[in-house]
Amino acid sequence: MDPAVRVTDLVVDRGPRRVLDKLTFAVAPGQVTGLLGPSGSGKTTLLRALVGVQKVRSGEVTVLGLAAGSPPLRARVGYVTQSPSVYADLSVRENARYFAALYGRGAHEADAAVAAVGLSDAASRLVTGLSGGQKARASLACALVGDPDLLVLDEPTVGLDPVLRVELWDRFHALADSGTTLIVSSHVMDEAARCDRLLLLRDGALLADSTPAELRADTGADDLEEAFLQLIRTRGQEVAA
Amino acid sequence: MTLARSAPTHLSPRLTAATARRVLRQVAHDHRTVAMMLVLPSGLLGLLYLLWKDVPAVPGQPGIFDHVGLTMLGIFPFVVMFLVTSIAMLRERTSGTLERLLTTPLGRLDLLLGYGAAFGLAATLQAVVTVTIATTVYGLDVTGSIWLVVLIAVVDAALGVALGLLASAFARTEFQAVQFMPVIVLPQFFLCGLLVPVDQMAGWLQAISHVLPLTYAVDALQEVGAHTTATGRMWIDVAVVAGATLLALALAAATLRRRTD
Numbered sequence: 001m002d003p004a005v006r007v008t009d010l011v012v013d014r015g016p017r018r019v020l021d022k023l024t025f026a027v028a029p030g031q032v033t034g035l036l037g038p039s040g041s042g043k044t045t046l047l048r049a050l051v052g053v054q055k056v057r058s059g060e061v062t063v064l065g066l067a068a069g070s071p072p073l074r075a076r077v078g079y080v081t082q083s084p085s086v087y088a089d090l091s092v093r094e095n096a097r098y099f100a101a102l103y104g105r106g107a108h109e110a111d112a113a114v115a116a117v118g119l120s121d122a123a124s125r126l127v128t129g130l131s132g133g134q135k136a137r138a139s140l141a142c143a144l145v146g147d148p149d150l151l152v153l154d155e156p157t158v159g160l161d162p163v164l165r166v167e168l169w170d171r172f173h174a175l176a177d178s179g180t181t182l183i184v185s186s187h188v189m190d191e192a193a194r195c196d197r198l199l200l201l202r203d204g205a206l207l208a209d210s211t212p213a214e215l216r217a218d219t220g221a222d223d224l225e226e227a228f229l230q231l232i233r234t235r236g237q238e239v240a241a
Numbered sequence: 242m243t244l245a246r247s248a249p250t251h252l253s254p255r256l257t258a259a260t261a262r263r264v265l266r267q268v269a270h271d272h273r274t275v276a277m278m279l280v281l282p283s284g285l286l287g288l289l290y291l292l293w294k295d296v297p298a299v300p301g302q303p304g305i306f307d308h309v310g311l312t313m314l315g316i317f318p319f320v321v322m323f324l325v326t327s328i329a330m331l332r333e334r335t336s337g338t339l340e341r342l343l344t345t346p347l348g349r350l351d352l353l354l355g356y357g358a359a360f361g362l363a364a365t366l367q368a369v370v371t372v373t374i375a376t377t378v379y380g381l382d383v384t385g386s387i388w389l390v391v392l393i394a395v396v397d398a399a400l401g402v403a404l405g406l407l408a409s410a411f412a413r414t415e416f417q418a419v420q421f422m423p424v425i426v427l428p429q430f431f432l433c434g435l436l437v438p439v440d441q442m443a444g445w446l447q448a449i450s451h452v453l454p455l456t457y458a459v460d461a462l463q464e465v466g467a468h469t470t471a472t473g474r475m476w477i478d479v480a481v482v483a484g485a486t487l488l489a490l491a492l493a494a495a496t497l498r499r500r501t502d
Binding site for chain 1: 255256259260262263266267270271336337338340341342343344345346347499500501502
């Protein structure tokens with residue numbers, strides 16, 4: 001099967017700093033791919049390149065067979081930014097209905113998306129009065145409403161209580177099972193275990209493109225956090241040697 | 242290397258209308274802003290009315306309030322809509338919603354025209370309220386049709402919206418956005434012909450005045466104030482203001498970059 005996302009030799013500079021350095025990878029469709037790495041490793045920049053709003057120095061980013069950000073993709077790719085990007089002075093329902101309209105969907109789909117993130121009870125409340133976790137979920141609803149083929153989520157579970165986090169991850173997998181490709185960034189290693197595939201990013205370079213099981217096997221570490229550390233150490237030695 | 246080019250700014254009336262409705266809903270939730278939009282110009286006009294109420298008019302000339310009040314009916318909507326729009330658009334940029342919108346099927350021109358339609362509608366309501374109160378309560382005397390006054394006020398508001406959308410591209414913070422008001426608005430106000438008739442200004446000031454759109458808006462209102470029917474000169478003035486509005490909108494669209502650093 002053709003990959004949902006193919007990135008070839010992607011280089012991104014921000015000012016004098018090289019943020020992404022010759023990244024090459026592919027993402028399989030219908031899976032949850034985790035983009036893991038510490039804060040500042042280039043995760044958000046990479047996700048912005050996938051949705052076509054990042055200035056790129058060189059390299060190719062192909063999404064669903066088309067150049068990232070090209071007009072036909074905009075109805076098929078959903079993007080949730082790290083800080084909730086919804087209208088604070090609108091209610092949850094009004095936000096969802098606006099984004100539904102942009103994706104050519106109706107009020108029914110909007111209400112379903114609000115329900116899917118567990119915000120039905122807060123649907124008529126203004127976003128400004130919601131908690132941080134509720135805002136994040138409102139923002140997620142506005143991407144789900146378009147029923148996209150590719151869902152790009154930048155740290156969607158930050159600040160959520162554990163129960164809700166599990167629920168959302170179950171939802172991500174349900175979406176993947178129905179054919180949606182998900183790319184989810186996180187800096188929390190316990191979320192890595194929930195991904196079908198992992199991309200480990202550090203200082204703008206890929207440390208690993210693997211599955212959680214392979215990563216544990218390769219490094220001999222049970223814990224993914226430990227496995228990540230192990231990888232960094234081995235790479236450090238390779239460079240020194 | 243293949244990079245997606247920015248989409249041609251194609252238009253979708255459906256998405257423009259959805260955006261206009263969304264902007265109006267945002268305004269509607271802010272009751273104080275609604276009240277200020279509708280009532281503030283009338284209140285300020287009342288202050289001007291009281292200011293000149295007891296000053297005798299020069300015989301054979303229209304009263305000072307008739308002259309100044311009529312001009313202000315075009316200036317208020319311009320100033321109010323410039324401020325409201327530049328802040329609203331700056332919020333859109335800083336809150337991340339603009340970046341998100343640019344990943345959706347919404348075209349850049351849809352977004353800008355959506356703002357234009359929403360605040361244009363708000364300006365129409367504002368103009369009807371202000372013109373009604375001016376002509377009834379304050380006895381403002383207009384020779385021509387007051388509907389032409391409303392029309393010119395709405396075109397002025399649209400100019401304010403378009404310049405506000407453009408100005409927001411050059412502001413990084415709300416402090417900066419607010420200070421664009423005096424930068425964009427006050428020189429146009431000083432040179433528009435209200436304080437000193439344009440033909441009495443120094444030549445180089447006249448030249449500047451003639452390239453500033455507000456000058457034409459004020460001239461159009463003076464035409465309505467002086468003639469019982471719409472004059473050709475008034476329609477040319479209105480066309481110039483409308484043209485400046487479209488130019489500002491096109492420039493604003495050009496400043497909306499899909500790809501940023």
